[in-house]
Amino acid sequence: MFKIVHAQFLAPGIKRFVIEAPRIARKQQPGQFVILRIYEEGERIPVTIENSDPAKGTINIVVQSAGKTTNLLNRLETGDSILDVVGPLGKPSDIRNYGTVVVVGGGVGTAMAYPTALALKRAGNRVISIVGARNRELVILEKEMREVSDALLITTDDGSYADKGFVTDKLRQLIDNGTRIDLVVAVGPIVMMKAVSELTRKENIHTVVSLNPIMIDGTGMCGGCRVLIDGKSEFACVDGPEFDGHKVNFEVLVQRNTMYRTAEQQSMEEFKRLQKAEAEQDEVCAATSSAQQGEQR
Amino acid sequence: MSPTASKSKNPLSPKERIQVPRQLMPEQPAEVRAHNFEEVNLGYSPELAQQEALRCLECAKPTCTDNCPVGIDVKEFVQRIVIGDFLGAAAKIREANVLPAITGRVCPQEDQCEGKCLLSKKVKPLGIGYLERFVADYEQRMGTHIVPNAEPTGKKVAIVGSGPSGLTVAGDLIQKGHNVRVFEALHEIGGVLVYGIPEFRLPKQIVREQIEYMRQMGVEFETDVVVGRTVTIDELLEEEGCDAVYIGTGAGLPQFMNIPGEHLNGVYSANEFLTRINLMKAYKFPVYDEPMLDLRGKDVAVIGGGNTALDAIRSALRLGARNAYVIYRRSDAEMPARAEEVHHARQEGIDFQMLTAPVEFLSDGKGWLTAARCVRMELGEPDASGRRRPVRMQGSEFDLPLSVAVIAIGTTANPIVQSTTPGLGTNKRGYIHATEETQRTTRKGVFAGGDIVTGAATVILAMGAGRRAANSIHQYLTTGEW
Numbered sequence: 055m056f057k058i059v060h061a062q063f064l065a066p067g068i069k070r071f072v073i074e075a076p077r078i079a080r081k082q083q084p085g086q087f088v089i090l091r092i093y094e095e096g097e098r099i100p101v102t103i104e105n106s107d108p109a110k111g112t113i114n115i116v117v118q119s120a121g122k123t124t125n126l127l128n129r130l131e132t133g134d135s136i137l138d139v140v141g142p143l144g145k146p147s148d149i150r151n152y153g154t155v156v157v158v159g160g161g162v163g164t165a166m167a168y169p170t171a172l173a174l175k176r177a178g179n180r181v182i183s184i185v186g187a188r189n190r191e192l193v194i195l196e197k198e199m200r201e202v203s204d205a206l207l208i209t210t211d212d213g214s215y216a217d218k219g220f221v222t223d224k225l226r227q228l229i230d231n232g233t234r235i236d237l238v239v240a241v242g243p244i245v246m247m248k249a250v251s252e253l254t255r256k257e258n259i260h261t262v263v264s265l266n267p268i269m270i271d272g273t274g275m276c277g278g279c280r281v282l283i284d285g286k287s288e289f290a291c292v293d294g295p296e297f298d299g300h301k302v303n304f305e306v307l308v309q310r311n312t313m314y315r316t317a318e319q320q321s322m323e324e325f326k327r328l329q330k331a332e333a334e335q336d337e338v339c340a341a342t343s344s345a346q347q348g349e350q351r
Numbered sequence: 352m353s354p355t356a357s358k359s360k361n362p363l364s365p366k367e368r369i370q371v372p373r374q375l376m377p378e379q380p381a382e383v384r385a386h387n388f389e390e391v392n393l394g395y396s397p398e399l400a401q402q403e404a405l406r407c408l409e410c411a412k413p414t415c416t417d418n419c420p421v422g423i424d425v426k427e428f429v430q431r432i433v434i435g436d437f438l439g440a441a442a443k444i445r446e447a448n449v450l451p452a453i454t455g456r457v458c459p460q461e462d463q464c465e466g467k468c469l470l471s472k473k474v475k476p477l478g479i480g481y482l483e484r485f486v487a488d489y490e491q492r493m494g495t496h497i498v499p500n501a502e503p504t505g506k507k508v509a510i511v512g513s514g515p516s517g518l519t520v521a522g523d524l525i526q527k528g529h530n531v532r533v534f535e536a537l538h539e540i541g542g543v544l545v546y547g548i549p550e551f552r553l554p555k556q557i558v559r560e561q562i563e564y565m566r567q568m569g570v571e572f573e574t575d576v577v578v579g580r581t582v583t584i585d586e587l588l589e590e591e592g593c594d595a596v597y598i599g600t601g602a603g604l605p606q607f608m609n610i611p612g613e614h615l616n617g618v619y620s621a622n623e624f625l626t627r628i629n630l631m632k633a634y635k636f637p638v639y640d641e642p643m644l645d646l647r648g649k650d651v652a653v654i655g656g657g658n659t660a661l662d663a664i665r666s667a668l669r670l671g672a673r674n675a676y677v678i679y680r681r682s683d684a685e686m687p688a689r690a691e692e693v694h695h696a697r698q699e700g701i702d703f704q705m706l707t708a709p710v711e712f713l714s715d716g717k718g719w720l721t722a723a724r725c726v727r728m729e730l731g732e733p734d735a736s737g738r739r740r741p742v743r744m745q746g747s748e749f750d751l752p753l754s755v756a757v758i759a760i761g762t763t764a765n766p767i768v769q770s771t772t773p774g775l776g777t778n779k780r781g782y783i784h785a786t787e788e789t790q791r792t793t794r795k796g797v798f799a800g801g802d803i804v805t806g807a808a809t810v811i812l813a814m815g816a817g818r819r820a821a822n823s824i825h826q827y828l829t830t831g832e833w
Contacts, residue, residue: 138574270641271546272577276620280614287609316645
């Protein structure tokens with residue numbers, strides 16, 4: 055069991071957990087992730103590590119509600135525990151002094167981009183960060199990203215905060231302004247990473263993306279996370295999760311991520327039913343306690 | 352304990368023994384078991400076991416024991432069954448084998464003990480596997496007797512991987528008085544015994560009982576630790592006070608065929624397919640959250656001819672597959688699967704497409720598998736493995752409609768430990784270099800065995816390596832000599 059020492063929403067549906075995991079905290083490096091399972095019947099899901107504190111023996115993970123497991127996870131509070139947390143998994147980011155690096159974080163991907171940006175900054179790079187989100191509420195880690203970046207550019211899809219548009223618009227501007235870019239690191243939704251890679255391919259700028267395919271064990275054993283890189287099968291958990299964005303077959307990644315859509319929807323409906331039943335239960339309890347016995351449903 | 356060289360308790364003359372037929376293993380009827388995950392074999396009754404035990408010829412030089420990777424004293428344990436001393440028989444097996452309920456079920460006995468049984472020259476060999484299973488289960492029901500460990504030595508050993516070889520090393524070393532801690536990457540102990548081998552061949556309850564027994568012996572287990580990532584071998588040696596490390600991480604990465612369409616939805620590696628079913632209980636979705644594709648009424652094929660392939664396709668059948676095929680590029684004779692499994696699979700209605708190989712997976716244009724384009728093969732000259740090489744027959748192409756294809760053509764070395772342990776020698780294929788006799792690696796204090804050294808093999812061979820490693824580790828810990 056891994057104890058949650060602190061839990062806090064960063065944005066609607068996006069929650070940060072500080073978890074006691076001393077072994078992982080000691081070893082975590084930028085670019086790596088954990089796999090967790092919340093209860094005995096639960097599935098194993100890969101989750102981003104935002105940061106770790108080796109001295110305190112804790113890691114920070116950031117989770118966005120999407121399916122049943124992430125929704126259940128985001129109901130956990132300080133003091134609760136997670137059954138299994140394993141990691142850090144995947145190869146760490148290749149941190150070197152490249153010169154000028156643009157770090158792009160899309161949505162909750164910003165949480166994984168952050169430690170990489172921090173490490174790149176410490177390695178002597180000039181770090182320009184671009185953070186994109188759907189709207190104002192979903193912009194996360196702005197302060198943290200600002201601290202580790204020489205410049206921070208923010209976009210929202212709906213223009214409710216900073217500039218309206220996509221991260222690629224900002225990247226385009228940087229290129230058009232003649233900014234010399236030695237490396238682009240993009241972490242976020244597949245469409246975003248694909249768009250960034252397409253843009254930089256034309257400009258011949260080396261681009262690293264962090265892939266998040268379906269995964270079970272995270273140690274290379276199952277092969278479920280195989281991705282097509284330059285026409286060859288590679289495993290995101292042991293060969294990645296970071297790959298050369300210009301070599302990734304994003305179509306196959308999108309297609310494989312839909313493999314369990316029916317089951318995922320079924321799980322989600324089950325979760326909603328559960329939630330509704332709980333709400334009704336609460337209602338009944340409240341009604342009972344105020345001595346209004348009778349037909350509540 | 353009676354001395355090993357005791358006088359025969361068997362009332363039958365050798366001639367009479369040969370007349371006794373091999374006792375059949377009671378099993379679930381094929382048409383019933385094809386729809387459930389309960390164990391196929393039901394086990395001998397005490398009467399059947401005693402009857403079977405009478406067949407042993409009690410050879411002066413028992414070749415069965417010589418051919419057992421862990422060296423079980425078969426003759427002696429079988430004699431104890433003859434006289435009804437089942438617990439004594441179990442104790443005898445335990446001297447050599449810490450997991451008898453498991454090996455009694457999954458060993459390829461025809462290649463090991465039974466393969467060399469003298470009876471097999473004239474009649475069917477002694478049912479050594481069935482007898483081993485019987486006494487192990489009997490002992491379990493009666494309450495296992497924990498043999499006291501030797502005086503504590505104060506030495507600490509880390510074991511990487513909780514599969515059959517790691518468990519064997521753990522069981523042997525704890526008995527010798529060492530402190531033993533086993534690290535497992537997954538959330539459950541047992542390695543391939545829990546993620547790979549299905550319930551109908553090895554009930555997980557059996558594995559749990561064997562592990563509980565080891566816990567009671569004093570073995571410590573830590574799950575959710577990927578050695579190489581969560582902690583390195585060097586950290587175990589230098590910072591966590593381990594005096595020796597045993598690496599038994601198993602075979603690892605599934606191999607794919609590198610044919611077009613392998614990324615289609617519906618194409619699985621056997622490891623993923625079986626892990627979803629066995630470890631994650633995906634067939635109990637939505638009670639369990641891990642999903643898998645619904646196989647009811649679907650056409651499913653496995654590619655390969657080993658035990659893993661048969662485990663996968665028989666699981667698919669139990670999950671409601673309409674047609675369940677084994678596609679194997681060689682013929683029956685070359686199939687590496689255990690004979691009993693092939694027999695069971697045929698009884699259950701698995702369709703064996705022998706001398707056949709897929710060359711492409713076809714899709715519906717939306718990323719989902721619809722068929723495997725296959726070719727027929729014929730056998731040519733022997734290849735490096737000594738088996739006749741399959742050669743493609745011209746013009747034999749045909750499409751086999753499929754919703755799910757499971758690739759079970761073998762595995763390659765998992766690189767995580769090797770790549771994070773400086774100085775740990777590996778061979779060309781990435782497997783860890785270890786001497787066969789001592790299981791020593793190129794790093795002082797580090798031993799390795801099982802599939803991570805040999806490539807994919809069997810549970811019992813991994814256990815044999817574990818046994819040699821345990822002796823060798825014990826010697827190293829007591830003498831300090833490398």
